[in-house]
Amino acid sequence: MHSPRFYCPQLHSVSAELDDSESHHALHVLRLSAGDEVELFDGTGTWALATISDITRKTVRLAVTESHAANPPQRPRLTVAAATPRGDRMKSMVEKLTELGVDEFIPLRTVRSVAEPRQSKLDKLRATVIAAMKQSRRNSFMSIHEATEFSVVLRQASTQKQSIHLAHPGENSSKPQAGTRGDRILLIGPEGGFTREEVLQATDYGAHQIVWPEGILRIETATITFAALLLNQMQQPS
């Protein structure tokens, strides 16, 4: 079994301290005590083995025994820009995209979008990312961006030379093709779909139209499914 993992943004080479929330989890949920071994990660690519050295009523101090630079996956980067699904579906979607290894997430503002996450919601989603990193043993954050207009996302994708994959049923749609190299961006529309104008706009940027050939997928199902299919194509063959 692996040691329990804690998020520790100030991860020094010799010692570290857990914040209130992580200390609470260590002491009162997992009931760890001095001498127990744990794993720490700072979210930007460093992780470490550590031993609990000192416990006060609310704080856990640790002695770092080994510090490692995380190995980022050897593949191009995947950004996902998706309209916001209702209720808890957004949280569940962000959790699963983090587990899969998606690099960046952008809440997508489109003509038919109905909801948009507020600042407080975005902060909660960042906490969801960290919780998923503890569970999946991922070491680098999935970045959560501010909600962004469809046209701005397209322009940025073009500037960054990402190949654009637009989930949209239609004559020109196919299953995701393995052909394209380099970084990719996946665009997922709201329940009512992208408008005709949005599809044309994406086409002007050279977007590939992709579709799941069986049935209509909910926002979060489409997002998870296409992210998995694209990442699978981008990973080294095994």
Next chain:
Amino acid sequence: MHSPRFYCPQLHSVSAELDDSESHHALHVLRLSAGDEVELFDGTGTWALATISDITRKTVRLAVTESHAANPPQRPRLTVAAATPRGDRMKSMVEKLTELGVDEFIPLRTVRSVAEPRQSKLDKLRATVIAAMKQSRRNSFMSIHEATEFSVVLRQASTQKQSIHLAHPGENSSKPQAGTRGDRILLIGPEGGFTREEVLQATDYGAHQIVWPEGILRIETATITFAALLLNQMQQPS
């Protein structure tokens, strides 16, 4: 826009009647009235266009205008047998497997399984399947089986000549390969994983060991991800 869809197990060629729950949804949620057009499906492969002909306080009667045999997807069948995730994660998983087009679902009993759905829970999951079929426009049920022992699932898979895909990290694991033809079964273990003995047992049945190369996936994330990857390989190229 598509017409709203209703589940109607007794779908005759001329007329039909919605049950209490579907009538309630039609009248009090969607506020439909006489003359409105709807779509009906019986879950076993027939769907129909119909017009509301008669409304009583609790019942909706319909005149069927066109009846169709559903076109099942032109691909081999996929069965998913997965350990039960906690809480609402099971419901969300079944919803997404239905949307994707998975043909059969078996709650998997393994050495390290912690929970197992009771009869009342299985009935609720069947209702979840129907709700997902309304939304995704799928016409044939995803069958939900009783909870079944790992060894029995392996034996049945062998009898039915399904190729076996076991999600398990290890030396012999690889990404799902497109090579195998015919029907497939996907096996997903509990949080603690399959035991060594279970892996050996599956190997004796010729199981392919598959793995997601980045990070450890939760039960439901692994199930949705591998179901999507396997179905994508089994579907006709587009």
